[in-house]
Amino acid sequence: AVKGMNLGMICAGNFARTMLLPYIKGNGVRLVGIASATGISCKDTARKFGFDTCTTEYSELLKNDTINTILIATRHNLHGKLVMESLKAGKHVYTEKPLCLHESELGEIASLYHTISSGENPLLLMVGFNRRYAPLIKEMKTFFEVRKEPMIMHYRINAGFKEKLDWYQDREIGGGRIIGEVCHFIDTLQYLTDAIPVSVFARTIKTDNQSTTLEDNIIITLEFSDGSIGSITYLANGDPRFPKEYIEVFCENKVAVMDNFSRLTTMAQGKKKVRKSILQDKGHKREMKVLVESVCGKDPRPISFESIYATTLVAFKIYESIETGEAIRINGA
Numbered sequence: 001a002v003k004g005m006n007l008g009m010i011c012a013g014n015f016a017r018t019m020l021l022p023y024i025k026g027n028g029v030r031l032v033g034i035a036s037a038t039g040i041s042c043k044d045t046a047r048k049f050g051f052d053t054c055t056t057e058y059s060e061l062l063k064n065d066t067i068n069t070i071l072i073a074t075r076h077n078l079h080g081k082l083v084m085e086s087l088k089a090g091k092h093v094y095t096e097k098p099l100c101l102h103e104s105e106l107g108e109i110a111s112l113y114h115t116i117s118s119g120e121n122p123l124l125l126m127v128g129f130n131r132r133y134a135p136l137i138k139e140m141k142t143f144f145e146v147r148k149e150p151m152i153m154h155y156r157i158n159a160g161f162k163e164k165l166d167w168y169q170d171r172e173i174g175g176g177r178i179i180g181e182v183c184h185f186i187d188t189l190q191y192l193t194d195a196i197p198v199s200v201f202a203r204t205i206k207t208d209n210q211s212t213t214l215e216d217n218i219i220i221t222l223e224f225s226d227g228s229i230g231s232i233t234y235l236a237n238g239d240p241r242f243p244k245e246y247i248e249v250f251c252e253n254k255v256a257v258m259d260n261f262s263r264l265t266t267m268a269q270g271k272k273k274v275r276k277s278i279l280q281d282k283g284h285k286r287e288m289k290v291l292v293e294s295v296c297g298k299d300p301r302p303i304s305f306e307s308i309y310a311t312t313l314v315a316f317k318i319y320e321s322i323e324t325g326e327a328i329r330i331n332g333a
Contacts, residue, residue, distance in 0.1 A: 005029045005295040008061035008091070009071045010082060012036040012045035015096070016073035021049050023288035024071075028296075032067045035060065058082070062089040069124075069295050072096060076168075076175045080105035083125070084112055092124040092295050098183050099127050099312045101175040106312050113305055124294050124301070127308050129187035133283030133290060136264040139275065140249065140256045141192050143266050150227035151193055151251040155185050157233065160240035164213055177234070178215045179315045185232045186222065187311045192249065195224035196310045201327035202318045220318055221327075306332060 007024065009016065012034055025031070031051040035058035036042035046054035053060075061067055062085060070086040072079055072095040080100030086093045100106055116123055131137055144151065159181065168174035168181075190196065204218045216236035223229055243260040254268040261280045266273045290302045310330060317328040 005292050006032050006066050006068050007071060008032055008064060008067035008069070009034045009051070009073070010036075010058045010061065011072065011074040012038075012041045013073055016071070017045055017048075019284045020071065020073065020288060021045075023285045024292065025049055027289070027292050029292055030066075033061050033064060062086060062091065068092060069094065069291075075173055076180055077101055077173045080109060083109060087112055087116055087123055087125065090123070094124075094126045094128070094291050096128040097181075098175055098179050098315065099308060101172070101179060103313070103316045106309065106316070110305075110309055117305065122301075124291075125305060125308065126291055126294065126303060127311075128287070129184055129191075129303070129308075129311065130283040130287045131184055131188045132191035132303070133286040134261055135281055135283075135286075136258050136261055136275070136277060137188060137191065137247075137283070139264055140247070140258055140266075143256050143268075144192070144249065144251050144254065147252050149252050150224070150229070151249055153189055153192060153228065153230040153250075154248045155189060155230065155232045156246045157185060157235065158238045158240070158242050158244050158246075159216075159234055159236050160238070160244075161216075161236050169213055176213070176215055177236075178218070178318050182218075182220070182232065182234055182318070183311050183315045185234070186314050187307070188247070189222060189230040189232070190224070190307055190311060193224045193226055193228045193230070195226035195228060196306060196332060197222045197314050197330050198225050199223040199327050199329050200314050200317050200321055202321040204322055215319075215322075218318075218322075222314065223327075 007029055031049055033053045034042055034046050034051045035055050037056060039056050042054040069092040072082045076098055079095050083093055083095050100109060113125055162169055169176060174180050200220060200222050202218055202220045218234050220232040245260050247258040249256045257265045261282050262277050264275045293299055294302050313330055317330060321328045
């Protein structure tokens with residue numbers, strides 16, 4: 001078996017170059033190969049980060065026996081297919097979110113993952129839900145560590161306007177904002193509760209504004225297996241200069257408020273503590289460290305497949321709730 005992490009990367013886009021590769025490079029990781037549809041950006045990234053080879057055919061990476069880990073950072077519509085092909089090729093997989101764009105794909109990934117994860121050396125499947133690795137989120141969770149009661153959580157996202165014609169908004173390419181981005185916030189609430197969502201209810205505002213989509217302004221209510229309740233308010237109709245993310249948690253006479261990854265305020269028994277973060281750390285650096293350590297066998301499952309599955313399924317079921325006007329039960333993987 002290959003020792004350490006030998007990486008093959010599919011896509012040489014800006015996000016991967018700025019938010020992932022700088023934190024993977026070094027750490028004893030061998031950057032074996034990179035595949036990108038355009039040869040120029042591929043060569044450029046290969047040279048800059050020190051990959052051994054670059055190719056326009058990602059299948060070359062899957063066939064390469066030296067590579068034991070595939071990192072996927074393509075447009076969203078390719079994630080599901082590439083995840084399945086990489087797992088079938090016997091590789092550990094890290095994919096940027098979302099895991100996939102269709103419920104049928106999710107079912108295929110689940111059955112494939114269960115088949116291959118039951119063996120001697122289970123493969124790692126990790127999705128880029130980076131916020132659970134952010135220092136202030138980790139600290140927020142620790143603050144409520146010994147609780148016996150459910151939490152009430154509110155997560156507000158001032159996401160800003162995105163053009164209807166943006167690839168991200170295209171359900172077949174980007175998956176739309178719920179599947180493409182709201183999955184982050186579903187995952188963060190799961191991380192804080194250590195529980196799986198069991199039901200989801202969603203409501204959007206109706207408007208005559210032709211430039212917005214239905215999912216641009218939405219309130220989502222999640223119920224968790226431990227009795228906790230979380231609401232996600234996702235907004236495109238605010239001032240984009242207003243801070244983006246804000247989380248409040250109330251539980252057992254304690255309160256914690258995380259303001260845009262720059263400040264965490266906790267309060268218990270009348271005592272208030274404020275922790276400020278100079279850099280806005282959303283967890284990418286620690287996420288990449290966890291990925292490398294997991295592949296090297298220190299923590300084989302940093303996030304359970306059950307949790308990844310539930311987050312992805314909830315995102316699909318939000319649409320069903322909008323259409324039916326009802327709360328939708330979430331069944332486990």
